[in-house]
Amino acid sequence: MSEPSTCDRILDAAETLFAEQGFHLASLRQITQAAGVNLAAVHYHFGSKQALLLAVFRRRLDALNQARLKRLEEALGKADGPQLEDVLDAFVYPALAFSRGSDADGHRFMQLLMRAFADRDEDLHAAISSEYAFVMRRFADAIAQTLPGREPDLLRRQLDFIVGALTYTMAESSLADTRSIASDLVRFAAAGLRGSGLSAELYDSTARTGARGTLETSS
């Protein structure tokens, strides 16, 4: 009885095969065969293929969110108030460590996560968003606290830049050192945030000669 349960074996196999081949290409026959369980076990324990995918996501996102929030709490509890780099690191590092840890499936899950963002599956998107919205707002608030006066719309847009950079980086198959990648990304994001406090829209209102017109103010 040291064997993992049927549910866990299905979840593990599904996570691997969904990430490797995509949701629609990975078949339940493949998954159940890799898990060493019967085909019908999926519908017995989860109800449908789609519900299985959601279960795979939930299991990992819970752990990731917890790790991120724990680090965020540490950053917020500092004596002098939160430092921007600490907040960014609390967001970036757990995800990268998760995607490159000793568990090879972590990396595959992160590829699956990026796939989910690329997909237009609305049910899946909604499920992930609801699982993430709370965490994202905590981080947005913390970052705003370190950048007083920043317009909320611009900050949201810049957070998307960081999420994109992080997601894309995680999906890359390069096996470079996690900590150094996290360091580089935090530094890059912090510099990007600090160095572009004013929205381009404020400049665009007067310069109508195209994007380059607004960009040549590279003082």
Place this chain on the structure above:
Amino acid sequence: MSEPSTCDRILDAAETLFAEQGFHLASLRQITQAAGVNLAAVHYHFGSKQALLLAVFRRRLDALNQARLKRLEEALGKADGPQLEDVLDAFVYPALAFSRGSDADGHRFMQLLMRAFADRDEDLHAAISSEYAFVMRRFADAIAQTLPGREPDLLRRQLDFIVGALTYTMAESSLADTRSIASDLVRFAAAGLRGSGLSAELYDSTARTGARGTLETSS
């Protein structure tokens, strides 16, 4: 004969449906019905569903690469040498304009492109890379020219950050103004690049004293 040819009608419908639903979910019956052509026309003109996908990519990537390189040439031809913002804009703006232009299919194609990066389809990945490698190197060289002394490995990594931010932003369905998004992203990327070029030891300011401990201490 004022109607578009069968090939073009298939390509248009395929681009839309691949982007909306993904490669494996969009069926040839859907595509040929939307195009108003017979089911077998796909195999007659393209050979297979996969070959149709590659044809869809090639048609758009040619145009995007051309637009990017044209703007890059303009940036490189400036009297005082290329400005970092101009080079970044040459990379960012055509993609964003393409994804949000008057042609609604442009946006869908960019979603399809992000999907391709998330997919592990090696044939597709190789085809896209070969179509992109030349352009990417041109831009990497141009950026390196504006940031003398930057370590090539770090620059490559930072370029991936920018590609990720751009790709993720393009896949978002928000309909905000293209030029303002491009400007914000260029400004963010330029600040990120300029502000994080120094090694960790030299990058030392009061704002960062807490980050190093967090980043380089494993939990």
Place this chain on the structure above:
DNA sequence: ATAATATTCAAACATGCGTTTAAATCGAAC
């Protein structure tokens, strides 16, 4: 007009899919 070629068409083929079913097997509780 005729022949040759290129293209379109409706129909079928083989396959794999997610799902369902109903019987078989297991594990405790009484």
Place this chain on the structure above:
DNA sequence: GTTCGATTTAAACGCATGTTTGAATATTAT
């Protein structure tokens, strides 16, 4: 030891898919 619910199993169902086929039609050149 029997009973009863939980779990596993093998088999089948219905359906959609990519692909192929061969005849019908349009296009072009002679």
